[in-house]
Amino acid sequence: MAESRVVLHFPKSLLDQPVTSMAIERFNLRFNILRADITADQEGLMVLGLVGEPEKIEGAIAWMREQGVRVQPLEQDVxxxxxxxxxxxxxxxxxxxxxxxxxTDSREVSFNAEECVACGICVPVCPPRAMSITF
Ligand code: SF4
Ligand code: SF4
Structure with a gap:
């Protein structure tokens, strides 16, 4: 079992379609919704943790892309x-x-994208603007 965190962008035409649930069912996956929004330009945005066999996760991502959903790994966007x-x-x-x-030893701050849920809270509090979210 693996978990992949992905950012899904749904065009307006797919907002009322059950693309995500169909992908989950078709590829026998489990999922966690980490974030769901409608953006200012009426695009649907969902951050999902997909859980299952790696090849099934890849299959689900490829299938959602075929349906017109833009899918990116979360670490590309945060x-x-x-x-x-x-x-x-x-x-x-x-x-x-x-x-x-x-x-605790080096006093260096690390960023682990696998634990990130793309909430965006860190972006405005970072004094030198080192953190960014691009979706
Ligand atoms: S605060 Fe930043 S690093 Fe932490 S989960 Fe939210 S977006 Fe990710
Ligand atoms: S707030 Fe910004 S500068 Fe400070 S540790 Fe976090 S990422 Fe680095």
Missing amino acids: VRDDERCTDCGACIVVCPTAALAMD
């Missing part, structure tokens, strides 16, 4: 600019999942 990060630690106290954490 990014830390390591050059900008000053290891100040401000993000650690607000991150709800401990995706951002400080090493």
Whole structure:
């Protein structure tokens, strides 16, 4: 079993279609909804954790793309600019999942995209704007 965190962008024409539930059923997956929104330009946005056999997850992603859903790995959309990060630690106290954490020996702050739920809370609190979300 594996978990892949993905960002799904649904065009307006698919907003009322059960694409996600069909993919889950067809490829025998489980899923966690980490975030769901309608963006300003009326596109549907969903951040999902897909759980199952790796090849079935790949199959579901390919099938959703065929239906017209734009699917990207979460780590492509939530990014830390390591050059900008000053290891100040401000993000650690607000991150709800401990995706951002400080090493007790080196005092360096690490970002683990696999724990991230793309909530965006860390973006405005980061003084040098090292964290960004592109969706
Ligand atoms: S977006 Fe930022 S605050 Fe939210 S889970 Fe990811 S790293 Fe943590
Ligand atoms: S708030 Fe920004 S600069 Fe400070 S540790 Fe977090 S990512 Fe680095």
